[in-house]
Amino acid sequence: MSQPLKLRVIGRSEVLPRPVLELAAADLPFDIEFELIDSVKGLQRVVSSPDTFDVYHQWHTVDLIWTARAIQAIDLSRIDHADLIRGQAYERQGDARAMGSVFNQLFLQPSGALGSTPTGRIVMLPLLHGVDAFAYLPSVLKEFGNGTPNSWGWLLDPRLAGRVAIMSDPVLGMIEAALAVEASEDIRFAEVGNLTVEEIDTVVDILLRKKKLGHFKTIWSNYLECARSMQRGVVLQSMFSPALAMLRSQGVPVIAAVPREGYRGWHVDLCISSAATGERLDAAYAYLNWWMNGKGGAVTTRQGYYFAQPELVRPHLSAAEWDYWYAGKPAEAVLTDPLGQPMVALGEVREGGSYFERMSRVRVWNAFMDEHTYLVRRWREFLEA
Amino acid sequence: MARAPTGGSKPYYQIVREVLSANVAAGNLPVGTRLLTTAVADRLGVSRPPVKRALELLEADGVITALSSQGYVVGDAAAGTSPERTNLHRLELDLPLELGDNLGQASWERIFEAVEAEILNCIPFGTFQISESLIGEHFDVSRTVVRDVLSRLDARGLIVKDRSSHWIAGPLSARMLDDAHEIRRLIEPGALASAMPMLSAGFLRDSRAAVTEALERSTALSVGEVDAMEQALHVEALEPLRNRRLAGAVRLQQVSLVINRLFATYIGLHDESDMLREHALILDHMLLGDAEGATVAMRHHLDADHARSRARLKVLSVFDAAEIAPYLVRIH
Numbered sequence: 001m002s003q004p005l006k007l008r009v010i011g012r013s014e015v016l017p018r019p020v021l022e023l024a025a026a027d028l029p030f031d032i033e034f035e036l037i038d039s040v041k042g043l044q045r046v047v048s049s050p051d052t053f054d055v056y057h058q059w060h061t062v063d064l065i066w067t068a069r070a071i072q073a074i075d076l077s078r079i080d081h082a083d084l085i086r087g088q089a090y091e092r093q094g095d096a097r098a099m100g101s102v103f104n105q106l107f108l109q110p111s112g113a114l115g116s117t118p119t120g121r122i123v124m125l126p127l128l129h130g131v132d133a134f135a136y137l138p139s140v141l142k143e144f145g146n147g148t149p150n151s152w153g154w155l156l157d158p159r160l161a162g163r164v165a166i167m168s169d170p171v172l173g174m175i176e177a178a179l180a181v182e183a184s185e186d187i188r189f190a191e192v193g194n195l196t197v198e199e200i201d202t203v204v205d206i207l208l209r210k211k212k213l214g215h216f217k218t219i220w221s222n223y224l225e226c227a228r229s230m231q232r233g234v235v236l237q238s239m240f241s242p243a244l245a246m247l248r249s250q251g252v253p254v255i256a257a258v259p260r261e262g263y264r265g266w267h268v269d270l271c272i273s274s275a276a277t278g279e280r281l282d283a284a285y286a287y288l289n290w291w292m293n294g295k296g297g298a299v300t301t302r303q304g305y306y307f308a309q310p311e312l313v314r315p316h317l318s319a320a321e322w323d324y325w326y327a328g329k330p331a332e333a334v335l336t337d338p339l340g341q342p343m344v345a346l347g348e349v350r351e352g353g354s355y356f357e358r359m360s361r362v363r364v365w366n367a368f369m370d371e372h373t374y375l376v377r378r379w380r381e382f383l384e385a
Numbered sequence: 386m387a388r389a390p391t392g393g394s395k396p397y398y399q400i401v402r403e404v405l406s407a408n409v410a411a412g413n414l415p416v417g418t419r420l421l422t423t424a425v426a427d428r429l430g431v432s433r434p435p436v437k438r439a440l441e442l443l444e445a446d447g448v449i450t451a452l453s454s455q456g457y458v459v460g461d462a463a464a465g466t467s468p469e470r471t472n473l474h475r476l477e478l479d480l481p482l483e484l485g486d487n488l489g490q491a492s493w494e495r496i497f498e499a500v501e502a503e504i505l506n507c508i509p510f511g512t513f514q515i516s517e518s519l520i521g522e523h524f525d526v527s528r529t530v531v532r533d534v535l536s537r538l539d540a541r542g543l544i545v546k547d548r549s550s551h552w553i554a555g556p557l558s559a560r561m562l563d564d565a566h567e568i569r570r571l572i573e574p575g576a577l578a579s580a581m582p583m584l585s586a587g588f589l590r591d592s593r594a595a596v597t598e599a600l601e602r603s604t605a606l607s608v609g610e611v612d613a614m615e616q617a618l619h620v621e622a623l624e625p626l627r628n629r630r631l632a633g634a635v636r637l638q639q640v641s642l643v644i645n646r647l648f649a650t651y652i653g654l655h656d657e658s659d660m661l662r663e664h665a666l667i668l669d670h671m672l673l674g675d676a677e678g679a680t681v682a683m684r685h686h687l688d689a690d691h692a693r694s695r696a697r698l699k700v701l702s703v704f705d706a707a708e709i710a711p712y713l714v715r716i717h
Contacts, residue, residue, distance in 0.1 A: 067696040370559040373702040377717040
């Protein structure tokens with residue numbers, strides 16, 4: 001009498017490369033419908049219509065979707081390897097930098113608020129994280145000189161006018177622009193991840209002036225556009241690591257910056273819809289636990305993402321892969337991207353070093369700022385200028 | 386500002402048109418009566434533009450006929466003799482309360498609340514440009530009245546003029562909520578304490594009973610029920626205040642009421658038990674005649690509500706406004 005169950009999953013295209021979709025579909029006993037939405041439309045859907053999805057791969061919006069009660073608390077006793085999550089939470093308590101953003105609002109407290117004190121219920125299952133910065137072609141070093149420490153200020157440097165690109169996402173774009181403004185104007189914002197109205201004005205006014213001067217060659221909105229812009233004359237730009245993987249497997253010698261001001265950190269996690277019940281809820285838990293087997297995380301490792309519990313992906317990686325991606329050692333073999341294309345050459349070392357070195361250099365985490373409405377208004381002004 | 390938008394109500398010229406049409410049908414305005422815009426506006430106690438438009442429509446309806454000289458005449462001009470110059474104030478007309486209400490009210494007051502409510506309903510979602518001419522058309526009022534309304538909204542801090550002299554509203558920032566809250570927590574608890582001696586025991590008992598009932602109920606509250614409770618505590622309870630300037634000052638800072646209502650509309654209602662318990666605490670102090678306690682409890686409620694509305698504003702910032710008034714145009 002009932003229709004066969006189909007689990008509905010929403011996420012961004014970067015987080016769900018094709019091999020992940022195929023592996024999950026093959027392993028799980030029910031159908032999965034993946035909807036890849038790269039714009040704010042995904043978030044709008046999640047917040048206003050929880051009945052239209054079962055699982056959401058959230059990024060930097062968990063407080064907001066919890067306020068809207070679009071998601072339900074996840075019972076840790078139903079999650080495989082939950083002891084690892086609890087263990088991490090205890091270890092990282094009070095650690096505001098590495099992974100701080102993941103654990104600060106993870107556990108549902110008895111008061112109904114979100115907090116870092118471990119309890120039996122979490123609002124999202126920590127999944128993937130990493131650091132982002134800009135990337136550039138070797139020709140850029142002719143302007144700045146080899147060995148000059150990389151700086152976010154390069155994004156606004158007049159020497160590169162007309163050959164720079166930035167991303168269109170208002171949340172991430174504003175954070176990167178703020179880091180660039182700090183570096184190039186020698187000012188310091190109190191909290192780059194939560195700018196005030198005046199600070200937003202400062203950043204956007206500079207961006208507008210630069211845009212009118214023709215500083216930006218293009219503005220990209222997903223990793224495919226990002227990769228394309230570098231094939232078309234951009235020499236320095238915001239970068240997502242899947243685009244980096246793609247460009248390198250095509251032989252473009254792109255260099256990922258290690259900015260002296262620090263990285264922009266991000267994390268993507270799994271949330272269950274507040275509307276999921278019965279067998280839908282069971283399927284949602286099964287999907288979450290499928291991720292906890294580490295296979296999906298091994299795929300995304302090959303595009304540069306770290307898994308929340310690295311020890312779970314290790315058995316699914318070759319020793320050479322583990323050493324390159326997590327240990328920061330020179331590649332002992334040619335390594336491939338998620339689609340199996342050669343991407344890392346023999347002997348190459350990952351920019352920024354090991355997992356620990358890279359994650360400990362996070363300056364700011366992606367965050368939905370308190371002044372988001374104001375930010376979006378000014379950001380649109382910049383995009384439309 | 387606490388009132389729902391009046392976007393659904395009839396335009397003013399329609400009310401005038403229907404009133405005149407009904408009075409002609411009932412014989413209160415006999416065939417042959419001459420109707421001049423100024424005289425009709427004066428008799429009905431409204432401004433001229435809606436009357437002018439209503440008379441044009443009534444002519445199209447065939448209820449009245451345009452005169453070659455000036456004005457109109459009830460019925461068919463050709464059929465009757467020369468139109469009678471009647472003092473309209475001597476005629477017994479059936480006038481609806483909507484019109485009666487406005488006697489003695491300045492023209493801007495009639496539409497101020499509607500415009501204010503519609504602007505507040507939009508600005509959590511972005512930035513909007515306001516068209517003076519479209520407000521005039523929408524409400525059937527003159528430019529003078531529109532400018533009056535806008536300058537008052539300007540003084541209220543809701544709208545500003547941009548460099549090219551356009552009126553701009555929004556966006557509603559978290560900063561605006563913070564600023565309003567900072568003032569509100571200083572004055573609203575005191576205002577409530579001042580109003581307390583004038584509030585009837587019945588009002589307090591009814592309000593408290595509504596909270597008890599809501600807390601004990603297993604089903605979710607409706608948007609209207611939550612709104613009614615907030616309205617009772619934050620608006621109706623201050624009505625007996627003799628100091629109208631204080632009441633007005635409090636009202637100006639109650640922006641979060643709008644945020645909470647929009648959140649309920651766009652996202653839906655959730656567990657409101659914190660809000661209910663805060664109300665219960667305030668009302669219990671008031672029932673005991675403890676003004677000091679009510680003041681402290683109200684301040685706690687305002688602080689907790691501020692935290693909730695800030696979080697809710699963040700959720701609303703993801704959306705574009707679904708319904709905007711015809712005289713507002715989204716710009717960013």
